[in-house]
Amino acid sequence: MTPSSFEYFSPSTLEEACRLLESHPGEARVLAGGQSLIPLLKMRFTTLSYLVDISRIPGLSEIREENGTLHIGPMVRVAELNDAPSVRQYHAIADAARIIADPLVRNMGTVGGNLSHGDPSNDLPAVMIAMNAVFTVTSTVVSRRINARDFYLDTFTTALKEGEILSSISVPGHSGSAYLKQKRSAGDFSVAGVAVALDMDGRLCRWCGIGLTSVGPVPLSAAKAEEMLRGNELNASLIERAASEASMEARPSSDFYGTAEYKRYVVKKLTKEAIELAIRRAGGQ
Amino acid sequence: MEREVSIKVNGKLYREKVEPRMLLVHFIRERLGLTGTHIGCDTTNCGACTVLLDGRAVKSCTVLAVQADGKEVTTIEGLDGEKLNPVQQAFLDTHALQCGFCTPGMIMTAYWLLSKKPDPSEQEIRDALSGNLCRCTGYVNIVRAVQEASRRMRK
Numbered sequence: 133m134t135p136s137s138f139e140y141f142s143p144s145t146l147e148e149a150c151r152l153l154e155s156h157p158g159e160a161r162v163l164a165g166g167q168s169l170i171p172l173l174k175m176r177f178t179t180l181s182y183l184v185d186i187s188r189i190p191g192l193s194e195i196r197e198e199n200g201t202l203h204i205g206p207m208v209r210v211a212e213l214n215d216a217p218s219v220r221q222y223h224a225i226a227d228a229a230r231i232i233a234d235p236l237v238r239n240m241g242t243v244g245g246n247l248s249h250g251d252p253s254n255d256l257p258a259v260m261i262a263m264n265a266v267f268t269v270t271s272t273v274v275s276r277r278i279n280a281r282d283f284y285l286d287t288f289t290t291a292l293k294e295g296e297i298l299s300s301i302s303v304p305g306h307s308g309s310a311y312l313k314q315k316r317s318a319g320d321f322s323v324a325g326v327a328v329a330l331d332m333d334g335r336l337c338r339w340c341g342i343g344l345t346s347v348g349p350v351p352l353s354a355a356k357a358e359e360m361l362r363g364n365e366l367n368a369s370l371i372e373r374a375a376s377e378a379s380m381e382a383r384p385s386s387d388f389y390g391t392a393e394y395k396r397y398v399v400k401k402l403t404k405e406a407i408e409l410a411i412r413r414a415g416g417q
Numbered sequence: 418m419e420r421e422v423s424i425k426v427n428g429k430l431y432r433e434k435v436e437p438r439m440l441l442v443h444f445i446r447e448r449l450g451l452t453g454t455h456i457g458c459d460t461t462n463c464g465a466c467t468v469l470l471d472g473r474a475v476k477s478c479t480v481l482a483v484q485a486d487g488k489e490v491t492t493i494e495g496l497d498g499e500k501l502n503p504v505q506q507a508f509l510d511t512h513a514l515q516c517g518f519c520t521p522g523m524i525m526t527a528y529w530l531l532s533k534k535p536d537p538s539e540q541e542i543r544d545a546l547s548g549n550l551c552r553c554t555g556y557v558n559i560v561r562a563v564q565e566a567s568r569r570m571r572k
Contacts, residue, residue, distance in 0.1 A: 140437030234548025
């Protein structure tokens with residue numbers, strides 16, 4: 133299969149890339165690793181006149197930790213998250229980086245692409261929502277910061293405006309986090325995925341974030357379940373109730389991957405397990 | 418509009434004019450005539466088209482030739498010299514193929530795995546091969562082949 137014809141640009145600065153996007157509104161897209169975009173173009177689900185390849189722009193592939201915050205460049209390949217020692221203590225990111233698609237796709241696919249594509253089945257958006265990450269987006273005019281929670285507007289629709297590029301991802305550290313997903317077969321998208329991040333003080337949960345994959349039109353935050361945990365001592369019965377609440381906050385539809393009822397069940401199970409895993413990790417285990 | 422790309426394939430530099438929509442796998446097979454790289458599912462699932470791009474295994478049906486501009490590609494044809502590569506030889510010796518269609522991709526992924534992890538566990542081998550599908554012989558002998566190649570390459 134071959135995509136329909138398009139013009140290809142390979143700018144060497146972010147500003148040039150933004151200008152190219154700006155000058156072709158509605159007809160141009162950023163090409164990062166291409167692992168979502170190229171299949172769409174090949175199957176002609178999408179037709180674009182211009183692709184702006186940002187892979188040759190220097191400085192977009194850095195992973196850096198500073199003052200307890202992890203900064204990830206948009207062109208960092210998912211596989212590179214696995215190799216970077218600084219990512220290890222950001223457990224949920226490390227979990228996701230091991231189970232996104234398959235190793236070959238992870239060698240090419242990028243963090244920025246996974247986050248900007250707007251696919252509710254992509255794994256990193258729920259992780260970033262749970263961890264309270266902040267995205268920096270850049271245009272020729274200005275840079276602005278958007279919380280991951282406010283980034284996803286609808287399926288394949290994000291808060292990125294015409295001419296804007298996701299230029300950096302900042303993830304605050306948490307005492308423990310986890311990402312778990314259930315899939316039907318190797319390399320497949322998930323039936324459901326759950327990301328949990330906790331700031332713990334002994335058994336006391338000072339702050340918590342929960343993000344959900346594949347169970348709604350956008351990656352979701354389970355805000356009510358988060359509220360139940362915040363400021364409380366975490367015990368088995370509270371975890372159970374929060375997991376139930378998260379499953380009710382999911383908005384799954386019945387499809388090829390399972391019925392809505394089944395997906396809620398999976399969300400409940402994964403939420404419980406992810407909270408427990410995040411607690412264990414917060415205790416340094 | 419066509420663009421000129423310079424891609425080093427199996428050590429040899431090629432300068433070719435390509436349409437931006439040309440896939441790397443088509444460039445390899447149709448422009449260069451290297452048909453060892455197979456097109457299986459053509460939808461980023463099966464891994465029959467696996468090649469190394471700057472040393473990392475990728476699915477060449479999901480890479481544009483223009484993305485590989487200035488980079489190095491290794492295909493199955495680039496592995497053997499006078500003799501088969503140890504990974505190829507191990508696949509042969511342990512009966513790790515039946516129809517052989519997935520084999521070039523399996524070998525490229527195995528070769529990449531062993532290049533960064535010379536002594537992988539069985540689980541690590543299975544994880545590494547999870548993006549390569551075999552629809553006839555199953556994975557038992559493929560895993561054995563990778564283990565055997567690992568042993569021979571470490572000697």
